[in-house]
Amino acid sequence: MSQSNSHGVEETITSLRARGLRITPQRRAILQEILNAKGHISPPTVARAVQARMPGVNASTVYRTLTMLEDLGYVSHSHHEAGAEYHRAGEGDHVHLICARCGSQDALSSEEERALARLIGRHRRFHPDLTHFAISGTCDACQQHNGSR
Amino acid sequence: MSQSNSHGVEETITSLRARGLRITPQRRAILQEILNAKGHISPPTVARAVQARMPGVNASTVYRTLTMLEDLGYVSHSHHEAGAEYHRAGEGDHVHLICARCGSQDALSSEEERALARLIGRHRRFHPDLTHFAISGTCDACQQHNGSR
DNA sequence: GCCGTTCCTGCAAAATGTTGCAACAGGGGG
DNA sequence: CCCCCTGTTGCAACATTTTGCAGGAACGGC
Numbered sequence: 001m002s003q004s005n006s007h008g009v010e011e012t013i014t015s016l017r018a019r020g021l022r023i024t025p026q027r028r029a030i031l032q033e034i035l036n037a038k039g040h041i042s043p044p045t046v047a048r049a050v051q052a053r054m055p056g057v058n059a060s061t062v063y064r065t066l067t068m069l070e071d072l073g074y075v076s077h078s079h080h081e082a083g084a085e086y087h088r089a090g091e092g093d094h095v096h097l098i099c100a101r102c103g104s105q106d107a108l109s110s111e112e113e114r115a116l117a118r119l120i121g122r123h124r125r126f127h128p129d130l131t132h133f134a135i136s137g138t139c140d141a142c143q144q145h146n147g148s149r
Numbered sequence: 150m151s152q153s154n155s156h157g158v159e160e161t162i163t164s165l166r167a168r169g170l171r172i173t174p175q176r177r178a179i180l181q182e183i184l185n186a187k188g189h190i191s192p193p194t195v196a197r198a199v200q201a202r203m204p205g206v207n208a209s210t211v212y213r214t215l216t217m218l219e220d221l222g223y224v225s226h227s228h229h230e231a232g233a234e235y236h237r238a239g240e241g242d243h244v245h246l247i248c249a250r251c252g253s254q255d256a257l258s259s260e261e262e263r264a265l266a267r268l269i270g271r272h273r274r275f276h277p278d279l280t281h282f283a284i285s286g287t288c289d290a291c292q293q294h295n296g297s298r
Numbered sequence: 299g300c301c302g303t304t305c306c307t308g309c310a311a312a313a314t315g316t317t318g319c320a321a322c323a324g325g326g327g328g
Numbered sequence: 329c330c331c332c333c334t335g336t337t338g339c340a341a342c343a344t345t346t347t348g349c350a351g352g353a354a355c356g357g358c
Binding site: 299305315318321 | 329330331332333334335336337338339340341342343344345346347348349350351352353354355356357358
Binding site: 020021022024026027056057058060061064065 | 304305306307308309
């Protein structure tokens with residue numbers, strides 16, 4: 001059970017191989033980290049985790065692999081306050097609401113997202129991808145006790 | 150006319166001095182760049198511009214000054230695809246719509262912004278700051294001729 | 299099970315941000 | 329007008345991210 005959802009790794013490996021890409025130990029390790037990550041994970045975190053189990057893996061390999069996986073649609077990235085965060089494609093494709101004060105995170109439902117997109121679309125037919133950038137703000141709890149500043 | 154709106158620099162200098170902060174040549178130069186910038190400007194651009202007129206100014210001074218100016222409310226920053234962009238506080242506080250394909254930028258009106266914020270606020274009373282992160286997407290023009298991929 | 303083609307990786311260098319520290323300088327007080 | 333206090337700066341070192349290049353390793357073919 002320690003690798004409950006690592007099955008996705010092998011499936012992805014098979015898919016990558018079918019596309020003519022080469023399966024290296026580095027790519028296996030990187031896939032394991034990002035596909036098994038709870039929620040999203042930053043490139044430096046992936047790099048450190050991979051290097052812990054497989055010393056010598058260069059950070060540039062991690063960045064190039066993440067870019068490759070994103071180009072092929074296996075993962076996606078979104079922008080948070082601290083920088084880019086990667087996540088399994090489809091699974092984390094929701095609108096991130098991040099409290100600028102306490103850092104708590106929440107997400108909008110697909111319905112709420114569609115309503116927002118519809119509203120923005122009225123502006124010169126712009127078609128937004130609300131999942132790409134997080135939305136910063138203040139959560140309910142932090143608004144309650146904000147008198148102290 | 151070559152410094153049409155640089156008057157804001159001297160006013161800001163006065164305000165900074167009133168707060169007990171010291172006025173250095175570096176701070177003057179940085180203020181001139183960011184307050185006279187058309188729209189938003191990135192930290193590296195500020196650094197290069199300042200160093201062009203005043204060699205020896207360290208980039209870390211630019212970053213620290215930008216942070217200080219933001220903490221005191223004189224400027225703000227928002228997140229675009231390439232990274233942080235600074236702008237005069239209040240002046241650029243609008244929602245940025247950026248086309249992921251052609252890079253064109255647009256902005257929402259205050260009314261549109263309020264409507265969006267109202268919609269998001271229904272979700273657990275989250276109070277969003279839609280100006281902090283840009284909104285990525287596809288503009289009307291790019292959607293028209295997107296069959297070519 | 300070996301070979302060769304070609305994709306990948308590691309390394310190095312550069313650009314962008316961040317931080318600790320010692321030296322410098324702004325500006326109020328004498 | 330000089331001095332001192334302390335806020336600022338430059339420097340160095342480090343972290344993150346990107347790119348070019350040469351050597352190394354997948355994996356299909358034999």
